[in-house]
């Protein structure tokens with residue numbers, strides 16, 4: 001199970017995600033209680049070893065801006081929320097970067113199709129809101145069969161195993177479910193989440 005921990009903003013929380021075994025860490029570079037600056041991301045990258053993928057998260061920014069901001073921060077991956085096009089994905093690749101395309105759980109089948117992104121993420125209606133949704137509905141979606149995709153939205157250490165199994169997700173992404181309060185990460189919850197997601201007993 002691939003695990004991404006998102007919305008990190010302190011060296012301690014990045015170290016906890018890394019030491020717990022997360023595969024990717026996310027830095028929010030768009031309007032959010034979790035926003036960090038490109039300069040902060042550059043510093044936080046000192047805590048990220050090569051086996052872990054750091055990702056810059058964007059919502060409504062034009063793709064060219066997202067690429068430029070991510071590059072300034074020293075990132076090679078962007079996660080794009082909001083209305084996107086196949087051309088946006090090509091723009092990221094033309095810049096020599098990789099992309100997670102985020103769609104909401106009510107996306108059309110056309111939007112769930114493979115647009116050439118490196119990973120698809122299926123999230124709640126509002127990203128980073130902590131809202132749960134009907135994860136099991138994804139298990140029957142033909143476009144997702146045999147595909148690498150991340151489940152997100154309302155996951156936490158207690159529900160991640162059942163949620164990922166019922167959705168038949170390849171990986172999971174979390175932010176709110178590992179926080180003590182909005183935007184403040186809880187180190188014990190990060191550890192518990194990664195261990196639960198990686199545990200054969202729960203997934």
Ligand SMILES: O=C(O)c1ccccc1NCC(=O)[C@H](O)[C@H](O)COP(=O)(O)O
Nearest residue numbers: 006032127128129130153154174175176
């Ligand atoms: O975290 C935010 O505030 C945010 C704002 C704008 C776009 C994306 C944002 N976060 C993305 C993520 O943290 C994850 O992809 C996911 O939405 C986490 O959801 P949740 O675990 O429900 O907080």
